[in-house]
Amino acid sequence: MLTRYSVSRLRTVPSPRPPDGPLPEIPAVFGSVDLLGLPIHYQRNAEIFGESEPAEFLYKVVEGAVRTCRILADGRRQVCAFYLPGEVFGLEAAKRYHHSAEAICDSSIQLIRRSTLLRVAAHDAHVASELWALTAHELERMQDHALLLVRSAQERVACFLLEMAERLTSAETVELPMTRNDIADYLGLTIETISRTLGQFADEAMIALPRSRRILLRNRKALRQLNA
Amino acid sequence: MLTRYSVSRLRTVPSPRPPDGPLPEIPAVFGSVDLLGLPIHYQRNAEIFGESEPAEFLYKVVEGAVRTCRILADGRRQVCAFYLPGEVFGLEAAKRYHHSAEAICDSSIQLIRRSTLLRVAAHDAHVASELWALTAHELERMQDHALLLVRSAQERVACFLLEMAERLTSAETVELPMTRNDIADYLGLTIETISRTLGQFADEAMIALPRSRRILLRNRKALRQLNA
DNA sequence: CGACGCCTTGATAAATGTCAAACGTCGTGG
């Protein structure tokens, strides 16, 4: 079902560190002026952080795409989530991450030191509330994802396409950053099932597949009807 | 896969309302002295709140058990989570619940008015932080649940048993409050698969089943080996 | 051009769902 995962990651150590010294006393939030450092570049497949490492930073995708994963005891991999430009990941209340994060393609990412953020949140209710909202939003996404995992292969793939389309573009063409393998591990299916299902959607003219990563949503309504 | 869900819920309207007037100015947290009102009693299968209702309260189980669910467009039901005594549910950042909650068996539950809690959190960093921690903990549980949903039926059932054992009792005997149907909808399987898998575990002497809801964990190590 | 990584396709097997029937338990009322 899930792919066996052999570890051969190139680990990029972030070079310019975001500031942790004296705090800006302005009410600082993610959206507005910020605690964010300069973007750091990660190569395709570079590990951003590893499972059960100390949760030192929060991350915001500037460009590119990121996947977070967990590895099961038998080596299978589950992709927990994808993060696209503008989205924040690495949000943990615990001391350690409970999943790893990797760049799907060359990406630039801003880091926020967790300790800094928590210190600000402790005396700024607005930041604290935003932190909470981000976590709750993540929770919602996770719930939606869990809902997806109990459905048929067709439903999962259709929902995935619509979700990506919504998050990546306003146009008809979706340029996926991730491989079939990533999609399979995200949806709890095999690459063969992903491929066949996409092929079937193309046969039924719901989508077109000019290249494997480029998908044209020809009939969103039909795709949506496969969903709850 | 999931059960078709016909709605015939007895709706219990909570009679004694938790206080919302002048606030206790003590730093108030869930664990310690509290914003909690008197426990309210809900009958078996009573709806505590419905999907997409305004999120007016948070809830803490005193006695009994609660399930939260989402209904898919085609009528299938997914049980998102079970809540047992001492656990908090109804935690949403959004204005509305995105799932419903029902009493699995006769239960007594304490309510906390959301607006009250938010007001306290706004000027008490400790409460705000606890609110965040609770949400993050919920997120973790959800992630674990999602991981479960991509595994084999055996793994799901074994993991469910171990989880329930840990949360319900320190002893060998687990008295489940929920039906096979609830379990099936929680694990994304059918009641038949649940029943057969339990039977198989019993055949292999990993568990014993004196009654359908009473399960003796005879060999936790073997059950654990099915998990990641 | 050749090699590698990624993707597709086909044949077959395994896991799980579906449908149907029977069983057990528990509470109710005769």
Add this chain to the structure above:
DNA sequence: CCACGACGTTTGACATTTATCAAGGCGTCG
């Protein structure tokens, strides 16, 4: 006390979905 009915559970036969294994194709980059 027993009979009955409702509900939840178990079991069996069979269908369907999806995984697995194997082979080949396409594209890209050296």
